[in-house]
Structure formats: C-alpha cells, structure tokens
Amino acid sequence: MIYFEDGEIVASSGDVNVYKYEGDLYLDIGPGHNLWAISSEIKEYRHQLRKHPRGNCLEVGLGLGVVSNYMLILPNVKSLTTIEKNKDVVEVYRQLLVLYEDPGNIHHDIILGDVVDVFPRLLKVNKKFDFIFFDHYSLIDEDTLINLHSLIPMAKRILRDGGAIMGWFDPYTPSEFANEFYTLFK
Numbered sequence: 001m002i003y004f005e006d007g008e009i010v011a012s013s014g015d016v017n018v019y020k021y022e023g024d025l026y027l028d029i030g031p032g033h034n035l036w037a038i039s040s041e042i043k044e045y046r047h048q049l050r051k052h053p054r055g056n057c058l059e060v061g062l063g064l065g066v067v068s069n070y071m072l073i074l075p076n077v078k079s080l081t082t083i084e085k086n087k088d089v090v091e092v093y094r095q096l097l098v099l100y101e102d103p104g105n106i107h108h109d110i111i112l113g114d115v116v117d118v119f120p121r122l123l124k125v126n127k128k129f130d131f132i133f134f135d136h137y138s139l140i141d142e143d144t145l146i147n148l149h150s151l152i153p154m155a156k157r158i159l160r161d162g163g164a165i166m167g168w169f170d171p172y173t174p175s176e177f178a179n180e181f182y183t184l185f186k
C-alpha cells in the first residue's frame with residue numbers, strides 16, 4: 001500500500017499535495033513524489049525537542065507544520081517565526097489549519113523565502129531569537145552539513161544570549177555524518 005496511490009488528497013497547491021493515508025498526513029512535493037514530512041514524526045520531534053523551545057522561537061522549514069504546531073502549544077514559547085521557501089507548502093499549511101486542533105493564541109509569523117536570503121535580512125534589522133530550530137533538509141549528508149556549516153554562524157548572531165540552536169537529527173544518519181552534525185551544534 002502506498003500513500004499516494006491509496007491515500008486521499010486533503011490539501012493541494014501547485015505540485016505540493018498532502019495525502020491522508022491510514023490516519024497519517026504525508027507531504028508530497030513534485031511529480032517524483034518526494035516525501036518531505038509525515039504527521040506521525042511528531043513522536044520523534046517531541047523526543048528531540050522536549051521542552052527546549054522557549055521565548056521567541058525561529059524555525060527553518062515549515063513542511064506539514066508538525067513542529068510549528070508542537071511549539072505553538074508549549075507553555076514557555078512566546079512567539080514563533082517560521083521560514084519556508086516554497087509558497088505552495090505555505091498555502092497547503094493554511095488549508096490544513098482547519099483540520100488541526102486549535103493551535104492556541106500565540107502569534108505565528110511565516111516568512112516566505114530561502115533561509116540563505118532571510119537570515120541576512122533578520123541580521124540587518126537586528127532581530128533576536130531565544131531558540132532556533134533547523135529542519136529544512138530531508139537527510140543528513142555531506143551537502144546538508146556544508147549548508148548547516150554556512151548557516152550556523154549567522155544563526156549564532158541572531159540568537160539572544162543564553163539561547164539555543166538545534167537541528168532535526170535523522171536517526172538513520174550514518175555515524176561519520178552524525179558525529180560532524182553533533183559537533184556543529186556544540
């Protein structure tokens with residue numbers, strides 16, 4: 001059984017589709033059916049993020065909004081800003097909001113743009129965050145590590161003193177990349 005053959009489309013914009021299949025949501029991008037997010041990943045996100053998000057939070061990569069919706073109900077989170085480069089992903093998230101439970105009253109600001117362009121803009125206006133979470137990659141490989149290497153110094157400059165930076169860790173990452181990934185966030 002395959003989600004895009006046997007599931008039902010519940011939100012759609014451009015070449016971005018969200019399928020519902022056996023109770024889970026699947027974010028599928030492009031004709032090649034690239035699977036970018038699954039709602040069941042909430043268990044792993046909860047395990048990794050725990051109660052770390054607090055204050056003014058910044059997230060890179062909206063996807064299905066699983067992480068957004070988790071952060072928005074954490075008691076110590078004051079605001080959430082999410083950077084997303086794909087306008088169709090933002091549109092399907094808006095379509096899905098009616099399906100999600102009430103995500104509370106916290107302000108959620110979604111910035112449409114590539115993180116590479118948005119970070120310098122945030123720096124320019126001296127915007128600061130207490131927590132930054134990277135989740136704009138689908139696996140941790142050499143390219144992802146190079147990309148994070150270039151972004152983390154900028155992230156440190158928009159991080160308030162005492163704040164924290166985290167990145168989604170894919171549990172299937174080979175050890176040679178996993179070690180490098182962890183040292184990036186030290």
Ligand SMILES: C[S@@+](CC[C@H](N)C(=O)[O-])C[C@H]1O[C@@H](n2cnc3c(N)ncnc32)[C@H](O)[C@@H]1O
Pocket residue numbers: 036037038060061062063064065066067068083084085086089113114115116135136137138
């Ligand atoms: C793995 S998904 C994020 C899953 C999400 N955290 C969730 O809870 O469903 C990655 C997302 O990052 C976005 N993305 C990829 N590269 C990006 C970039 N350079 N800047 C901003 N967003 C990016 C993709 O369009 C996709 O929506």
